[in-house]
Amino acid sequence: MKRLFLCLVLCGIAAAADRPNVLVFIVDDMGWQDTSVPFHHDAEGKPVVSVLNRRYRTPNMEKLAAQGMKFTRAYAHPVCTPSRITLMTGKNAARHHVTNWTNPAGTENSDNDVKHLRSPEGWGVKGISPDETALPSLLKQAGYRTIHCGKAHFGSKGAFGQYPQAVGFDINIAGNEIGHPASYFAKQNFGKGSNHVTGLEKWHGKDEFLTEVLTRELGEVLETSVKEKKPFFAYMAHYAVHSPFNEDPRFSANYPDLPPPQRAYATLIEGMDRSLGDLLAKLDTLGVAENTLVIFLSDNGGDAPIPNNNANPVVSGNAPIRGKKGMRYEGGIRVPMIAAWAKQGPGNAFPIPAASHTSDLVALADIFPTVTNLAGVTNAKPWDGHDLLPYLKGDPSYHRPQWLVTHYPHGHNNDHYSIFHEGPWKLIRNWADGSSELYNLASDLAESKNLAAEQPDRTKAMAAKLDQRLNEYGALRSKVVGP
Template identity: 35%
Template sequence: MRVPQIVAFLALMLVFEQSIAQKKDLNILIIHVDDLGASDLGVYGSDFYETPNLDRLAAEGMLFTQSYAAAAICSPTRAALLTGKYPARLGITDWIRAKFQGYSTSGKEGEYEIFEDRPMKTPKIQGYLPLEEVTLPERLQSMGYRTLHIGKWHLGEEGFHPEDQGFDINIGGNDLGQPPSYFDPYISSNPNPHYVIKNLPARQEGEFLTDREGSEIINFIQNQENRFFIHWAPYAVHTPIMGPEDLVKKYQNKQPGIQRNPTYAALIENLDQNVGKVISKLDQLGLRESTLIIFTSDNGGLVGNPDNPVTVNLGLRSFKGYPYEGGIRLPTIVSLPGQIPGGASSDIPIITMDWLPTILDFLETDSNVGDGQSLKSILLDQGQLPERDFFWHFPHYRGADVLPYSIIRSGNYKMIYYFDGEGVELFDLVSDPQEKENLVNQLPFLVSEMKSKLERWWEKTNSRLPVLKEN
């Protein structure tokens, strides 16, 4: 063998060995924030909130501009992330009520909620993530990963908590959808024995909850000898909206933009600070280049009181809980230095279910599972994916103006189908990103085609559907 051939062979072997080492040593950190809106980070165009650490993370990795939650509310998206499946396939299509709330909307398939003043009865939901589902942490445990869940869980009561679904350690996760308080000892002003964060005993009065989460993660990381998977699901930035006093004062003295809530701004900046602390620890330990970081949210930003909004989803229509882009579009950043190019951006539509196959693909194991697609080729090579349709399903009445609906996005078009006779909305998201012009009358054939796709998807996923009440 000639010298140039030997050099080429050795170089090829070095690349192969590096690939094996990267696969062997890859750690995974998912930061799955609660209620963070699509424009709530500086890098995504916020006109008020400051997020220097997350902006830096985007500069070191890839930012997605058309990233979708699996649902416009939390529990369904969380179930989708852990299983890679559409919420409709799991029967978890609404947020799961916690025990302290004293009522339930959960039930078996074929059971319904009935409203006196509504024309349809709507299906009850699966009230927990079934143990039969093979979750991402269970898959990683089988590969030798040490697994940590920290923060919000919201996928069932006792017996269905993180430690029952593949996590070696659970700090803070139970049936709660929001914290009683953000300040240690994390107790509500109206105490309830069921309204308590699990495995998070008081340790320093007044310590802010997201600071505590960040501290616990750092403690976990620096005591690991094996590969690890961390599912960090901050209770931030969900209600009750609270923030560290110094940061609240900072934003009270700052010129507001369209976004203008100083306490919410403090809550976001505190989250950003803790993301920065965790990344700094990874750097100090020499783990940054072997840790895949996925930062995303579970649904769009919450408006709350329109006269004093929690946040504003700049450039998008509506907010959490609604079928418009403001309810389902997310900020999403992915970083793996040395492999994912820094400062990259992708406008390819993606969705929550994609993260499970993406992680499995990075680990070079079977990624053909669930309803998502691996994004590895996009992340490493800025490649493309075959065009696909996206679906959402919320067959419930909620509040005065949320009607049972399903959504399909096909290419640039998005159709919202309302079950109770309120009609159909069709939007071109490229020419009309704020969903102002309903094209249903101009494009009746497209509406018919998309409705047929939706019906086939309902059947494929065994979706629970609302039905008209009998007279």
């Protein structure tokens, strides 16, 4: 009996060691066009290189896209905390109720620009609920080492989700309740006050940049995991490219003609990309690159310090799409996403078609079932996500359901709205005045012509579907105040 038990234990360890590793590489506030990789494709499927694609330098993103798949219609929530909790739980934000970002104090942070509307009562102002079953906890139970590095922002100070360990991470590098750093400079001890980055004290006073520091820290933990033959789930959540727009001096010379804030932003982009390249090289050196799936994405639309000029959209921060972080338009919610093995080779669990892309709608909630299925986790409820592995395996017959709900019952860059995507069509319900916007993204990517009045039947039908889904999620609605 003892021999049988020992055999089962050892076999279980071997099976865990053989399972693919996963590196989720999530960037903060990176826009759909904040890269030299074009995510805009024309009707024939050919990439369209934009002005912003020519501005930024992301050779390692180019490398990753060349050996894997781009998702050109990937969607997140319009702000950060809801997206991060959706990734962790597989639930739409309307279902998990953390529909806005959380602040360290755990207090309401919405604007009150709409006089008669406020945030819903009972929304998750302190962050993720302890009742949630999170992705890292499931992977930990399945024998994975779970590693968090960088920005957490799952909950406020003193709340359940303040630290990543609460949701199942074995190791936490520099993650807590803050949503952005006070400073990227180690010389400044990564800043002071409520947005000070903690856990990196050994770097204080040194001539180093936060993006590079986090990369080195994660590299050391990955090396230990590989030596101990533990499969890993690594969640590299960079503070970059969120403000403050501190210039990464390693890359300043590459952008001599940009004004200071835009030059700083470009250096944050390039520094993030260097981190990606360094981690890919580290995985290769450790001999696990062929067995590590890398998923690259952003947590919401871009927030570059570029005027959002609808009259001259070619110079807007997310051109050719409209809007920016927090907004109901595509610039607020469409994000870059790539999935690939860290290195192509015979060690891949399955081949991913090289330099491929899909224009199907996919969403952040899809990461949860994709990773759990890849890892062989059998007790995970997919909730609102859909497995993306058939895309990566090259199955042309597979299509994730082509609809999506986005719910933002708060005040911010745009106020109190819900969105329903259905194929190429997009409906926006503006709760402040009851108006609707309808766009055909296939023919009007910039959302320049509202078709709601011209197509009342489609508008009404999509509005009914939106309401049905919100009710199914148990979505909290904006609170009406005043007379």
